[in-house]
Amino acid sequence: xxxxSSTLRPxxxxxSPALSTPGLSTAFxxxxxxxxxxxxxxxDPPEEAKPAAAVVAAVDPPPVALAPVPVPVPVGPAEMRHxxxxxxxxxxxxxxxxxxxxxYANLCAAPPPPSDVISQVEVDLTRTDLRLYECEHDPxxxxxxxxxxxxxxxxxxxxxDPSTGYVQxxxxxxxxxxxxxxALDGMHARAxxxxxxxxxxxxxxxxxxxHVTQSLLPGFFAPGMAAVWExxxxxxxxxxxxxxxxxxxxDELGCELACVAPSWYLTLFQRILPRSECGPALTSLAxxxxxxxxxxxxxxxxxxxxLLAARSFEAxxxxxxxxxxxxxxxxxxxxxxxxAAHEAALAIPLALLKDLSDSVSDA
Amino acid sequence: MSxxxxxxxxxxxxxxxxxxxxxxxxTDKRFQQVHDLTIGVEFGARMITIDNKQIKLQIWDTAGxxxxxxITRSYYRGAAGALxxxxxxRRETFNHLTSWLDDARQHSNSNMTIxxxxxxxxxxxxxxxxxxxxxxxxxxxxxxxxxTSAKTAANVEEAFINTAxxxxxxxxxxxxxxxxxxxxxxxxxxxxxTGSVNVSIQGQQRSSSGCC
Numbered sequence: 001x002x003x004x005s006s007t008l009r010p011x012x013x014x015x016s017p018a019l020s021t022p023g024l025s026t027a028f029x030x031x032x033x034x035x036x037x038x039x040x041x042x043x044d045p046p047e048e049a050k051p052a053a054a055v056v057a058a059v060d061p062p063p064v065a066l067a068p069v070p071v072p073v074p075v076g077p078a079e080m081r082h083x084x085x086x087x088x089x090x091x092x093x094x095x096x097x098x099x100x101x102x103x104y105a106n107l108c109a110a111p112p113p114p115s116d117v118i119s120q121v122e123v124d125l126t127r128t129d130l131r132l133y134e135c136e137h138d139p140x141x142x143x144x145x146x147x148x149x150x151x152x153x154x155x156x157x158x159x160x161d162p163s164t165g166y167v168q169x170x171x172x173x174x175x176x177x178x179x180x181x182x183a184l185d186g187m188h189a190r191a192x193x194x195x196x197x198x199x200x201x202x203x204x205x206x207x208x209x210x211h212v213t214q215s216l217l218p219g220f221f222a223p224g225m226a227a228v229w230e231x232x233x234x235x236x237x238x239x240x241x242x243x244x245x246x247x248x249x250x251d252e253l254g255c256e257l258a259c260v261a262p263s264w265y266l267t268l269f270q271r272i273l274p275r276s277e278c279g280p281a282l283t284s285l286a287x288x289x290x291x292x293x294x295x296x297x298x299x300x301x302x303x304x305x306x307l308l309a310a311r312s313f314e315a316x317x318x319x320x321x322x323x324x325x326x327x328x329x330x331x332x333x334x335x336x337x338x339x340a341a342h343e344a345a346l347a348i349p350l351a352l353l354k355d356l357s358d359s360v361s362d363a
Numbered sequence: 364m365s366x367x368x369x370x371x372x373x374x375x376x377x378x379x380x381x382x383x384x385x386x387x388x389x390t391d392k393r394f395q396q397v398h399d400l401t402i403g404v405e406f407g408a409r410m411i412t413i414d415n416k417q418i419k420l421q422i423w424d425t426a427g428x429x430x431x432x433x434i435t436r437s438y439y440r441g442a443a444g445a446l447x448x449x450x451x452x453r454r455e456t457f458n459h460l461t462s463w464l465d466d467a468r469q470h471s472n473s474n475m476t477i478x479x480x481x482x483x484x485x486x487x488x489x490x491x492x493x494x495x496x497x498x499x500x501x502x503x504x505x506x507x508x509x510x511t512s513a514k515t516a517a518n519v520e521e522a523f524i525n526t527a528x529x530x531x532x533x534x535x536x537x538x539x540x541x542x543x544x545x546x547x548x549x550x551x552x553x554x555x556x557t558g559s560v561n562v563s564i565q566g567q568q569r570s571s572s573g574c575c
Contacts, residue, residue, distance in 0.1 A: 120428070123379055127400045167430045168378070169402045224433050259423075262434055263403035271402070313421060317406045 087279060088177060090286030091215075093207040097200075104203045107156035117166050121154045128171040146182070150175055153205045160210065167221040169266035170209060176270055176278065177208035212268055216285055216292060220265055232261050235296050242297065246304055254313050260320040264296055272299055274323045367416040370530055371423065371547040372523070373438055373471075375463055376448035377456040378427035381482040384513035385448065386424045389523050394514045401426045404438055411524055413531050417553055420523060432466065439470040443547030444478065444526045449497075451481045451510065452489040457496070464504060472546055474538055478507045478526040485512040 088094065097104070112118060125147045153174045158166045181201035213220070219227035236257050239247045250257070264272045269292075273281050281298075285291040300307075303319050310316045374382045383398045383405065390407040407422040423442070425435045439445070445467050449456040460479070467477060481497045494510055501508030507525060511518040530548070533539055539546045 120378070124400055126397055168400050168426060168428045171400070172402075221430070223430065225430065226433075228434065258437060259404060266402050314406065314408050321405060 087282035087286060088181060088204055088208055090283055091208060091211045093177070093204050093211060096207045096211070097203045101203075103160075104156060104206045107159045107206075108152055110159050113155055113158040113162065113165065117158050118155065121151055121158070121166050121171075124168060124171055125151055128175055146175075146178065149182075149202045150178055150205070153178065153202055153209065156206055157209050157213075161213070163223070164213070164221050167266070169263075170213075170221065172267040172270040173212050174205045174209045176268075176282075178202065178205035180279070181205065216268065217265055225262075228262050228265060229258070231265060231293065231296075232258050234293055235261055238293060238297055239300060243301065243304065246300065246307060249308055250316060253310065253316050255316040255320070260317060261296060263321070264299065265292060268292075269295060269299070272320070272323060365417065365553045366410065366419040366551040367553040368531070368534070368541075369419040369421055369549040369551060370443040370527055371421050371441055372444045372446060372526070373423045373425060373442040374446045374448060375425055375435065375467065376427055376446075376480075377450070377453075377459055377463075380427065380448045380450040380453075380456050381513045382427060382446075382448050383424050385446070385480070385482060385511065385519060385522070386422055388513045388516050388519045390422070392516070394516070403431070403434060409523075411527060413524070413528055416531075417551075418527055418531065419551070420527060422523075436466055436470045439467060439475075441545055441547045442471055442475055443530050444476045445471065446478050446480055446522060446526065447506070448480045448482050449492070450483050451492045451497075452483055452486045454491040457481075457492045457500075460500060474533065474546060476507070476526055476529045476533070477504075478509065478522055479504075480522055481508075481510040482513060484510045484517060485514045 128150070150171060154166055154170060157170065157174075158164075178201055181204040217227070220231070236247065239257070268285075269281055270278060281295055284295060299320075306319050307316055310319060374386060376382055383401050384394060386405075386407045387398070388394055390409045401424060403426055405424045407424060408419060409422075410417055410419050412418070423438050425431070425438055447460065447463055447467065449460055451457075464477070467475065479497065479501045481492060481494070497510065498508050500506075507529060509518050509522050509525070511522050513519060534541060534548065539548055541548050541550050
């Protein structure tokens with residue numbers, strides 16, 4: 001701990017050039033705040049760095065002041081309608097899809113991947129979190145159609161990157177994009193008196209999966225999953241810096257982050273976050289490095305009280321293995337807890353996380 | 364609830380052999396035809412009784428896909444027992460046992476008790492691996508062996524409890540230094556009250572009567 005702190009300190013000096021850019025997380029903050037606004041449909045004042053500053057204040061040396069981020073407030077039903085897959089747009093999925101329109105179709109028409117990949121995908125389609133198929137605009141009778149679409153997406157991806165192929169967890173990630181995109185299409189289609197449009201949604205799910213595996217979780221699904229371990233080590237160091245007592249508590253109960261966190265990343269937080277939090281959380285991941293680390297810290301900090309109150313391995317792992325872990329003792333989803341905790345996590349300057357990340361890579 | 368000992372178990376084996384269903388049957392006494400994919404590891408716990416002693420089983424249910432092997436390897440540490448599961452209707456899951464066993468032996472403590480389980484005996488008409496083959500593999504590698512059905516619950520209790528019994532016997536024989544938690548065994552408060560273990564303790568977690 002002491003060793004790590006000393007190596008980190010230079011990065012936290014206010015004069016550090018790396019930190020002299022208060023806008024380092026501007027785009028991320030803006031995207032994040034934008035979506036929270038849509039979710040909460042609230043009229044609170046523009047986002048402040050107040051909770052963030054409070055957390056950083058606990059860390060020695062003194063906090064780095066983050067400039068308030070101007071937040072564009074969406075108005076009108078059109079923006080709200082787009083909110084459900086705003087994260088897809090932010091990830092550039094639409095642009096990619098239009099730019100390389102034929103790639104997905106070509107991959108679908110290409111020779112099939114090895115038979116063991118196909119059979120694994122098929123078995124897993126029925127075992128992918130069925131809650132992801134429940135959607136307001138996606139009647140149950142269309143579930144088989146959705147599954148076939150998801151099958152095509154996963155097999156196309158296995159053709160695109162045969163060395164990675166198909167890894168369990170990808171289904172959760174692609175299904176979310178497929179449904180979110182299809183829901184929007186369905187709304188438009190109904191307005192025009194037509195049926196569901198699935199080709200666009202399918203291609204969007206494919207590009208989202210590619211974006212996730214290349215940009216958000218690079219190397220996480222590669223053989224050996226070394227990137228997962230690196231990320232977990234980084235998360236541990238970041239938590240040690242931010243809330244050492246929470247980390248000590250988890251350690252004392254035998255709950256290592258390596259037990260619970262890999263599944264967060266490999267499903268892109270789809271199972272650990274309550275459904276209402278998924279959209280905004282995905283938006284927060286757009287276009288920024290180390291965003292998954294911030295989000296994972298947000299998950300931990302948002303459940304801090306519950307975790308600290310837990311007195312057994314079972315209680316802490318339960319709180320960290322499912323979306324219901326976000327509920328407090330009164331079985332009430334702690335509204336806004338993730339939002340606040342995520343904001344606190346965002347206060348960890350990117351440069352500092354990078355520094356931690358480098359030291360993890362060197363280790 | 365107080366326990367005399369806590370044993371850590373790990374359930375391993377190819378994807379789709381029924382690891383999570385075995386755990387659910389053991390902890391909740393129910394079967395779920397379609398179980399969510401296990402990504403990484405999931406956890407279960409149940410109290411059992413052996414030799415009038417309350418023993419808590421802390422069970423780690425792992426992902427079976429080959430891609431997750433490196434992650435699963437880190438979960439063997441500190442396990443007292445392993446349930447190595449194959450599907451009697453899919454021969455390839457039996458063929459992969461050696462590779463699983465290599466992993467288990469290499470990444471666990473040498474005294475870890477391993478129970479080999481041929482699951483899905485309710486699908487007898489689709490059987491691809493005979494009981495004798497399973498038994499022979501177990502004999503050759505020094506494993507305990509049972510065939511189970513997570514669906515009908517046949518032998519599920521026995522699979523978990525016989526493993527615990529074997530671990531308990533090793534404790535009695537002094538094989539383990541139980542103060543060293545790397546063996547996957549924790550001594551609870553109840554173990555320190557020799558001869559005064561309350562065998563009638565019943566809490567929220569079901570307690571077995573020690574059937575074997």
